[in-house]
Amino acid sequence: MRLLAVASVLITSFTISHTAKAFDGATERLMRLHIASYLVNAECDDRYVVSNDGFKRWADKSGYPWRVLVPSVHAALMAGEDGKYKEQDLIPEVTQMVRAIEKPLEEELDRDKGKFCAEFGGTLVSEGLMNRVK
Numbered sequence: 001m002r003l004l005a006v007a008s009v010l011i012t013s014f015t016i017s018h019t020a021k022a023f024d025g026a027t028e029r030l031m032r033l034h035i036a037s038y039l040v041n042a043e044c045d046d047r048y049v050v051s052n053d054g055f056k057r058w059a060d061k062s063g064y065p066w067r068v069l070v071p072s073v074h075a076a077l078m079a080g081e082d083g084k085y086k087e088q089d090l091i092p093e094v095t096q097m098v099r100a101i102e103k104p105l106e107e108e109l110d111r112d113k114g115k116f117c118a119e120f121g122g123t124l125v126s127e128g129l130m131n132r133v134k
Contacts (some may be wrong), residue, residue: 023093026063027064027069030055030058030059030062030064030069031073031094031101032101033058033078033123033127033129034070034074035073035098035102035105036105036120038051038077039056039106039109039116039120040116040117040121040124040130041069041130043070043109043116044113044117046132046133047121047133048117048130048133049130049131050068050129051129051130054127057128058127058128058129068074068091069091069094071089072090072094072095073089073098074087075089075090076090076094076098076099077098077102079095080102081096102106
């Protein structure tokens with residue numbers, strides 16, 4: 001019985017540390033920017049458009065696992081909005097992180113849309129993830 005308890009604690013510790021390691025600062029930042037880009041694209045009156053390869057280039061520079069997490073973030077966003085997504089792209093930890101990031105961003109957008117669009121639109125443009133529409 002004690003061995004089972006120790007094994008359970010070790011497995012839980014490994015899982016938590018592995019998940020935390022998977023979401024380092026760069027990963028969380030790009031997830032936040034990815035989610036913000038959806039909100040800016042949808043809510044900021046067509047002032048910004050997503051740069052075609054901006055996320056891939058940003059990911060390549062930062063070491064972010066683009067091919068795994070970008071589809072997972074997209075799937076989590078679409079699942080939350082009853083949109084179309086590939087079920088195999090969902091990763092539970094990513095979906096949970098998307099929900100944790102998305103809610104405060106949406107609250108910020110609701111509080112002051114103009115400020116949200118200016119701040120996040122500007123950040124996304126400066127990061128090369130979106131372009132300003134002229």
